[in-house]
Amino acid sequence: MQNLLHNLNPEQLAAVTLPAQPALILAGAGSGKTRVLTTRIAWLIQTGQVSPAGILAVTFTNKAAKEMMTRLSAMMPINTRGMWIGTFHGLCNRLLRAHYRDAALPQAFQILDTQDQLSMIKRLLKANNIDDEKYPPRNLMYFINNAKENGLRAQDVEAFDDFNRRMVELYALYDEQCQREGVVDFAELLLRTYELLSRNQPLREHYQSRFRHILVDEFQDTNNLQYNWLKLMAGTQAAVFAVGDDDQSIYAFRGANVGNMSAFEREFKVENLIKLEQNYRSHGHILDTANMLIANNTKRLGKNLHTDAGHGELIRIYEATSDLQEAQWIIEEAKSLIAEGSTRNEIAILYRSNAQSRVIEHALFSAGIPYRVYGGQRFFERAEIKHAIAYLQLMDNPHNDSAFLRVVNFPTRGIGARSLEQLQDAARQYGISLYAAVPYVTGKAGTSLGAFVKLVESARFETAQLPLPEMVQIVLDASGLIAHYQNEKEGADRIENLEQLVSAASLFVSEEGFGHDAPAQLGPRSEQTAGPAIVTQDGVEILDADAPLVTVMSPLSAFLSHASLEAGDNQAQAGQDAMQLMTVHSAKGLEFDAVFITGLEEGLFPHENSQKEDGGVEEERRLMYVAITRARRRLYLSFSQTRMLHGQTRYNTKSRFFDEMPEESLKWLSPKVQQHHWFANPKAAWDEVPESGANRIAQSMGKKNIGWRIGESVAHAKFGEGVIVNIEGSGSNARAHINFGRHGMKLLDLSIAKLDKV
C-alpha cells in the first residue's frame, strides 16, 4: 500500500484516494493520467473497497486498454484478463455475446468495419436502384452513424424534406439488411447494448449493482451515445471516475462532444474535481508556449501546466522558402541532433495533414535516414487479409453477404456478374442471404455457385475439430488464396501477410486463454469451465466477471471479433531505430525528446476548413496544444513561404499561432526577411526568368515590372501581412490577389492600395 501511493504528488494522491463518489479529473498533458487511473483501481482493490469484478474501466483504444492492464498487473498480482477493462466497443461486444438472445442477435453475429459498412451501403443503393450521385454512399454512412451516435433509430429520425425522408428510409433498409445478415457495425455495438440494458430491467440492475466503480479514460472524446451508455451503466449507485482534458479534445469531427465534461459535472453533481497540472514531461519554455497558446481559447474548464524541470531550451522557429527547403532544413537539424547523441526514435516530425509527409519522406529517403510513417494500412485491413477473413466469416456465419461477395469469385472461379445478379434476385425474392439463395439458382451459374458453397462447407467440416491456427492454414490453402498470390507478380508480400495471419491466430489463442488445443469452431466452452461461469438470476443469464470470452464464444468467433475491433498495427517497419513521422492527431498520447511541428501556415494549420466550422479554430488550437506538449526537451516549429498542394503552388502566411506564443520563449532561426522566393524555388525561378516562354506570356499579361511580384510578401494597414498570389491587368489597372491568411484572399488595386514591402 505504502508502495502503491509512493511518489504520487498531492493532487494525484487526492485523486487516487477519492471516496466512492462521482469525480472529474482534469488531467493535463504529461501529468500522469494513466498512472492515476491504474493506481486508483489498484488502491480500490487493495483496500478491499471493491473486488476486481466490481470494476469497469473504459478506454477508446485497445492500446490504452492494454497499457492499463499491463500497468495494473505490475502493481499487484492480479489476473486482469477476467476484469472488465476494455474499449467501449470491446466491452459492448462482450455484453452482446453473453446476452445475444436478449439483444436479438444470432450467436455468431459478426462486426462490420468501416470498409464493410460502406460496401454494404453501396450494395443496398444498387439493389434499390438509388442514384448514388444524389445519395453518395459515404454521406449515407455518415448519416446512419450520426443517427446511431445520437441514439436514434430510423423511426426516431425526423425528416423535414423528401431528401431526408429518403435517407431515413435507406437507414431503415440498412438496419434490416444487417439484421438479416447477422452483422453489426461499430455504432450498432454501442446502440444495441444501450437498448438492451435500457429495456431489460433485470439485466440492467445486475450490471448496475455489480459495477461499483466505473473509470473512464479520455473522457473528452466521448460522443453522446457513449455518455448515455455510461449514465445507464452507472445507474444511481456506481462511482464514476472520469479522467480527461478538455484542452486535448481534437475529435469533434467524429462526434466527440467535449460538452460531456461539463454535462457530467452538472448531471452527476460532481463535488470532486481535481486538476492535475504538474507536468512531468516537458521543459518550461515548452509548457509556457503551450499555456499561452491555449489561453486564447474561450470555452475552457481552466488549467495551467507547470513543471519543476526548469526552462530548458528556447523553441526554435524556422521560416523556409519552400516545402522542399523546409524538409531539407528538418533533415539538417535532425542530423545534428543525432550527431549530438539523440536516437532517431526520439525525434518526431509532425504535420497537420498526411499529404505533407511526402516531401519530408523524399528528403529523408535521399538522405538515407531511416524513418517510420504512422497511419498506413493496418494489418487486418489489407486486401488479402480481408479475403482470408471473409472465408472464415462465411464458415462462422454464412449469411454475411459482404463476406460472401468479397470471395465468391476470388480467386476467380467463373462466377461473373450475371450469375451474381441471378443470385441476388433470388435472395431478394425470398428475403434470404446470398448463401441461402444458392440452391434457387439453376443452370451453369447454379453449378459454380454450388461448388463455392461446397468449398466453404467442406472447409468448415474438415476443420471443425482443429485448433484455430491450423484451421486458418487450411482455409488459406483450400480457398486457393495462396495459390492465387503465388501466380501473381507481386504476390510474395501478400503470401507473407497471409502466413502472418496464422501467427496472429496462434498469438490470439494463447493471449485470450483459449488454449492451443481448443477446437476453433466448437461452441462456447461454458460446459468445460463449469463452475460459476454463468449463473442464473431472476431467469437472466449473467456473465461472471472472471469469465473471459472463452466462455461465451468459440475461438473462431472471438478471433473474427478481434480482427474487426483491433485492426492491428499500422506502423511500417517497427523495431528499427527510425525517425517518427505522423499527423498531430496520431501523436496524441505520445512523447518525444525532440519534436518538429511543420507546415505552420494559415490555411494548413489552422486548416482552412476549420474557419467555416464554428469552434473550428479553437479545435485547431487544441490540436496545436497537443502537438507542442509532445516535446520533452526540444521543439522546432517551421513554416514555408510556398508549398505545393494539389498540384498547385500555394503562397501562405505564417500561422496565427505564432502570435499567440510568448516571445521570450522563442528563438527565430531564420531572419525575418529571407532571400526572395524566386531565388530559392527553382520552379518559380523558371517561371520568372525573362527568356522563358512562360514568362513572356506573363509579361504580355502584365504580370511583371509593376513593382510587385507573385510570391512577394506585403504588409497592409488593415489586413496585416500577406502574400501576392496572382497579378492581373497592367500599369495603373494592375490588381493583385493577395492571401492575407486569416483575413482571407483579397483583390486589391495596386495603384490604390497602400502596400509595403516586408
Added chain:
DNA sequence: TATGTGGACTTTTTT
C-alpha cells in the same frame, strides 16, 4: 475478366 482510362477528389481517425 484483366487491364486501362478518365474523372473526381483531396483534414484530422478509432472502433
Added chain:
DNA sequence: AGTCCACATA
C-alpha cells in the same frame, strides 16, 4: 500531384 473508383475495352 497522386490516389481511388467506376466504367469501358480488348
